[in-house]
Amino acid sequence: MATQLPLISIHNLERTFTREGQVTHVLRGVSMEVYAGSFVVLMGASGSGKTTLLNIIGGIDTPTTGSITRTTISNQEIGWIFQHFALLSTASAYENVELSLRIQGSVPCALWDKRVQHCLGAVGLRAWMHHRPHELSGGQQQRIALARALVTRPRLILADEPTSALDSTTGRQMLRLLRSLVDREQVTVLMATHDPMAAACATELYTLADGQVVAHSQHLDSSMEVQNDVIC
Secondary structure (H helix, E strand, C coil), rough: CCCCCCCCCEEEEEEEEECEEEEEEEEEEEEECCCCCCCEEECCCCCCHHHHHHHCCCCCCCEEEEEHHHHCCCHHHHHEEECCCCCCCCCCCHHHHHHHHHHCCCCCCHHHHHHHHHHHHHCCCHHHHHHHHHCCCCCHHHHHHHHHHHHCCCCEEECCCCCCCCCCHHHHHHHHHHHHHHHHHCCCCCEECCCHHHHCCCEEEEEEECCEEEEEEEECEEEEEEECCCCC
């Protein structure tokens, strides 16, 4: 990794909020780098600052002090996966994924069907493309949300607690799927979670507490057998 430029470089990041004269320190001197082709996990309890850090990296919040440099990536190359899926209840799985292409507006309409079908296939749900969210399990809905993030071909996916609304078995499948997509689709994943299972499939692990990075480790070889896992 030392010979390549990071996608994201963060140095001494601070984020404070002031309300009625009371200052709350959410991030305290966070520094980190995110490289292409990695699965980076931000581990921490609720209130540790991991979601705020994701929001700053994704460009929907700004730091109070410190610097963040998107060395080789733009905001248009970032995809999001949210905790509660955020699917349109009246739209089919196919239409929910296609919506990202409609919003982005840069992909020719003639390519939409191929893109959508590819991404639904990548998450194992092509056979469910005409089903609406209420006809799908929680795990299937989260995989639709993942396909929606993938369809614009982002270089970086930011995932905020993507397994917190899932049972342990489905959550484990989602983690394996995310890790396998890093290898198959050449995307980088940065995931905020308090799920200890996530550490097993991370290539890099940052532990946050009270807005600070208190531990950092690298795991170049995942212990999870992601390539052979049956997702469906």
